[in-house]
Amino acid sequence: MSIAEVLSHVKRIEGVDGYILLDGQGKVIACNDDMKAPETFSKMVYACGRSLSSVGKKYFKYASFSRAHNQDILIFPVGNYYLGVVKQAGIRNFKTARAVREFLNVLAGKRT
Amino acid sequence: MILFCEDCGEKNDLDPAAFAGGKAVFRCSVCDYPNAYSISSYEKECPSHKLTDFLDAIQPSSGIIGAFFYHEEQGVIEQKMPQLLTRNDIDTLGSGLARSYAEGQSSCRDLTKMAVVISDKYFSVFKLSTHLYVIVIAAGPGLPDKILELISILEKEGM
Numbered sequence: 001m002s003i004a005e006v007l008s009h010v011k012r013i014e015g016v017d018g019y020i021l022l023d024g025q026g027k028v029i030a031c032n033d034d035m036k037a038p039e040t041f042s043k044m045v046y047a048c049g050r051s052l053s054s055v056g057k058k059y060f061k062y063a064s065f066s067r068a069h070n071q072d073i074l075i076f077p078v079g080n081y082y083l084g085v086v087k088q089a090g091i092r093n094f095k096t097a098r099a100v101r102e103f104l105n106v107l108a109g110k111r112t
Numbered sequence: 113m114i115l116f117c118e119d120c121g122e123k124n125d126l127d128p129a130a131f132a133g134g135k136a137v138f139r140c141s142v143c144d145y146p147n148a149y150s151i152s153s154y155e156k157e158c159p160s161h162k163l164t165d166f167l168d169a170i171q172p173s174s175g176i177i178g179a180f181f182y183h184e185e186q187g188v189i190e191q192k193m194p195q196l197l198t199r200n201d202i203d204t205l206g207s208g209l210a211r212s213y214a215e216g217q218s219s220c221r222d223l224t225k226m227a228v229v230i231s232d233k234y235f236s237v238f239k240l241s242t243h244l245y246v247i248v249i250a251a252g253p254g255l256p257d258k259i260l261e262l263i264s265i266l267e268k269e270g271m
Binding site: 040041043044047048051052054055056059060061062063064065066067068069070073092093094097 | 204205208209211212215216218219220222223224225226227228229230231253254
């Protein structure tokens with residue numbers, strides 16, 4: 001499965017409004033075409049993802065950032081990569097996070 | 113009043129009356145280090161009884177594993193965490209979570225809460241003031257309304 005195919009699946013997960021995938025150096029590998037300010041979003045995903053990976057080591061599963069006036073953000077470690085997700089309003093963070101993690105787990109299973 | 117030694121980080125329980133001038137001067141009861149630092153802003157920001165009241169109030173809630181207050185300059189200032197964790201463990205955890213929150217906030221000014229799942233534990237991080245955070249660890253997602261109300265009160269008081 002190509003990266004483009006993987007990310008097209010992520011976009012279809014319930015509650016996902018946008019996504020960005022970064023490599024271990026913070027370089028943007030892919031993001032949805034209509035994402036506003038991907039540079040700002042990528043900096044946050046990379047900084048927080050790296051920092052939380054340092055705290056939680058291999059046990060870090062995901063983080064959610066709740067916002068007062070904008071859509072919430074989820075960050076997932078994916079091997080040496082980081083996946084940032086912009087979540088739709090009206091859906092609980094953990095529900096979308098669980099769906100994304102289930103998809104990533106299936107993907108990891110397919111690769112091994 | 114509890115103050116931490118700048119050298120070894122150990123708690124020292126001291127009489128607040130001795131700090132009338134806003135400066136704490138004391139020898140650490142553990143390592144004998146001669147501490148001397150300003151406490152006026154610290155004490156104003158963190159009246160310890162409110163923090164312990166909060167910890168006492170939330171601990172009986174089902175699914176709550178522990179909680180602590182982390183100050184960016186002072187480290188862990190109050191905590192009720194599982195005993196298997198050392199003060200250094202909790203300090204390291206608080207430091208990493210506070211740094212991540214600050215990084216998130218630098219991009220998202222309207223950040224209200226960060227939740228991190230490590231292993232199967234849910235760490236909810238709230239920023240109460242410029243340097244002070246409260247971190248609540250639970251076995252599942254979401255916190256009881258009672259705890260959210262108490263955190264909201266702390267936030268409004270600008271702790």
